[in-house]
Amino acid sequence: MASETIKTSQLEMMGQLAKTAETQLSQLSNQVRNQGLKVMAEALMTHTEDILKANQIDLDNATDLKASFVDRLTLTVDRIKAMAEGMQQVAQLPDPIGSVDKMWQNDAGLMIGKQRVPLGVIGIIFEARPNVTADASALAFKSGNAVLLRGGKEAIKTNIAISDVLREALASIDVDENAIQLVHDTSHETANEMMALTGYLDVLIPRGGRGLIQRVVTTAKVPVIETGAGNCHIYVDQYAELQMAVDITVNAKVQRPSVCNAAEKLVIHSAVADDYLPVIAAALADQGVQLRGDERARAIVPSMVAATDADWDEEYNDLIMAVKVVDSEDEAIAHINAHNTKHSEAIITDNYQNGQQFLKQIDAACVYINASTRFTDGFEFGFGAEIGISTQKLHARGPMGLHELTSTKYIIYGEGQVRQ
Amino acid sequence: MASETIKTSQLEMMGQLAKTAETQLSQLSNQVRNQGLKVMAEALMTHTEDILKANQIDLDNATDLKASFVDRLTLTVDRIKAMAEGMQQVAQLPDPIGSVDKMWQNDAGLMIGKQRVPLGVIGIIFEARPNVTADASALAFKSGNAVLLRGGKEAIKTNIAISDVLREALASIDVDENAIQLVHDTSHETANEMMALTGYLDVLIPRGGRGLIQRVVTTAKVPVIETGAGNCHIYVDQYAELQMAVDITVNAKVQRPSVCNAAEKLVIHSAVADDYLPVIAAALADQGVQLRGDERARAIVPSMVAATDADWDEEYNDLIMAVKVVDSEDEAIAHINAHNTKHSEAIITDNYQNGQQFLKQIDAACVYINASTRFTDGFEFGFGAEIGISTQKLHARGPMGLHELTSTKYIIYGEGQVRQ
Known part of the structure; x- marks a missing residue:
């Protein structure tokens, strides 16, 4: 019981740190966010050896796993380079934040605008592929969101190495490193606690096989975007x-x-x-x-x-x-x-x-x-990115790009109007 | 245990009937949906006496309730007329369904359009106000959605009377009456079962005080749109x-x-x-x-x-x-x-x-x-209607009108394209 209490408070602490980071993130200009993506991409290249060493530990521990699983887990110089290039490409996409979808004058003369803002804090629960750590971080960061990542235990050393590199890169340009946080505890209990982290997580996106997605959909208290299954x-x-x-x-x-x-x-x-x-x-x-x-x-x-x-x-x-x-x-x-x-x-x-x-x-x-x-793919649709394909009807449906990682707020310009 | 099994299957049966109705609803023209609203409004007026009689039974049972609660529960000729006029007004609003938000050509030459479609089946859990039965039904019907309503036990006779009138009116123009269904069992267990009705309900919207909303948000497995609390x-x-x-x-x-x-x-x-x-x-x-x-x-x-x-x-x-x-x-x-x-x-x-x-x-x-x-109000914003005010960031934020009761689907016109 004691250890569960500690785990809960650790996750809650991460949630609080994410909220604090989100306050800074939501105010960063697109220019600074793109700079963040650039330094993270460079850091991945610079630290390729460290990441490969960590990946080798995961691979050494993966002796009884299927070949296809090991393939998804394996990083190479080329795969790390592809992760870095992916970050650079995300930097080149249009800013999904700040634009006003529409603005109108109501009967009282108020100018009402519907402005794109970040969703807030996004939770990602994923399986073996360590590239999700970099890919999801890039998309969340570009759209002004903080991200809480929880990957499979088989890839934990690799995920820690990648997230450490990304966090250090952000800190080097005075961006709150807690914009990107990885849950180091890969127990099922912690995953369940993360799925119940309402008040901190604005949305949870599972990335992986049908089993994982169904477990998240049926377990989570946090709003989930269901992705994936395609008959x-x-x-x-x-x-x-x-x-x-x-x-x-x-x-x-x-x-x-x-x-x-x-x-x-x-x-x-x-x-x-x-x-x-x-x-x-x-x-x-x-x-x-x-x-x-x-x-x-x-x-x-x-x-x-x-x-x-x-x-x-x-x-x-x-x-x-x-x-x-x-x-x-x-x-x-x-x-x-x-x-x-x-x-x-x-x-x-x-x-x-x-x-x-x-x-x-x-x-x-x-x-x-x-x-x-x-x-049916974010890149083929021309979104320049993809965080998954939603098969539900709430919030997002079909390929999800940066736009689907945003919410809106109404900004209203008045001249002293009161309601009659 | 036996009674719980029966309750579950009753709710699931209602879910299945709602799904079947939704298939018809999603294909109805705006003209037919408006006709439905018109006949429902007329039926409310025609059956005013029946509804008031049912309401009197609820009021007779409400002896130990607060005056403010009794006021919310009470219907009058004028209040029923207001419900009917509300339905007529919803009929006059622009069709929220079918419009294509944007359409573009991708690199492969596919024409990709993002079209507004109904959300599907909407669950509403509400408290004492019986007018929610008519108001929520009108908004759901106009936007092509089926609705599953669960009101407070104090208003059950009134809610049954109103929903019966509305269902009969729909049947009279050959629209599936299960577009509107009221859960007659007002036990807490049934409410909890409704909140877990994934696979049938696309979204759940609680209407009422902070206690109700918090209970739904923390209990539901179905995606919830959180409304209401305003500090x-x-x-x-x-x-x-x-x-x-x-x-x-x-x-x-x-x-x-x-x-x-x-x-x-x-x-x-x-x-x-x-x-x-x-x-x-x-x-x-x-x-x-x-x-x-x-x-x-x-x-x-x-x-x-x-x-x-x-x-x-x-x-x-x-x-x-x-x-x-x-x-x-x-x-x-x-x-x-x-x-x-x-x-x-x-x-x-x-x-x-x-x-x-x-x-x-x-x-x-x-x-x-x-x-x-x-x-901050759907009418003041010019939406012509309001189902609630969302204080969350997913799917809808701020006053929710007919637009917020819709989803999208991508319609794609090709000429034989295959992916390279």
């Missing part, structure tokens, strides 16, 4: 061009199958299934994709594995795709809305009405006509 | 005009002392305190305001009660005001940021720099130069 569909309409259907389906499935905007399901209209499905299936099989079909799909392409009910809700993040044949666009839309994770959905069609209907009726963060779902 | 300050700068300082302070304090945007604290610069404070204090005393001063304020106006440390954090919602003398604007800003509830703050000054500094450095939803904090 994305490609619907090949009866008015689709075959070649476009092949190209988009293959791209959405195989260009990077492990990520959330990769397509997991193919829904195809029965009017073209006989002609198109064998061609699409062959193109996917060429790329090593395992296909799982419903009965009608397997009647056309017998080599498909039989899909079960569970397939329609599963996000494979792998070279697997389930296929369903439908008799109408309405059936396709109903199926997608019933099973999708509200991430990204696409229709392939040359029919104007069908495209418009799909845009209107599909409930998802991003709805496409004739394009790959792989475009 | 608002008037800062009389050394460059304030005396008459303006008197007028705004009196208006902000006494025009309606029970509400969240009323001022609770007066902070005054020492350079003008000797001259101004006696005049302001006399004007407030004339209106029956009890003043509680710090030592320096009491040295100038000895009739003030001594303020304690607790006073600086308290929201009186009454004819009480605490007064603090400061030696600089910096001290005023530091005091306000340390004690305010991030609601509404005002500076009275004729000095340009001091006004700008206050706008920049005060952390609150609404920051005023030379105007009463009482203007």
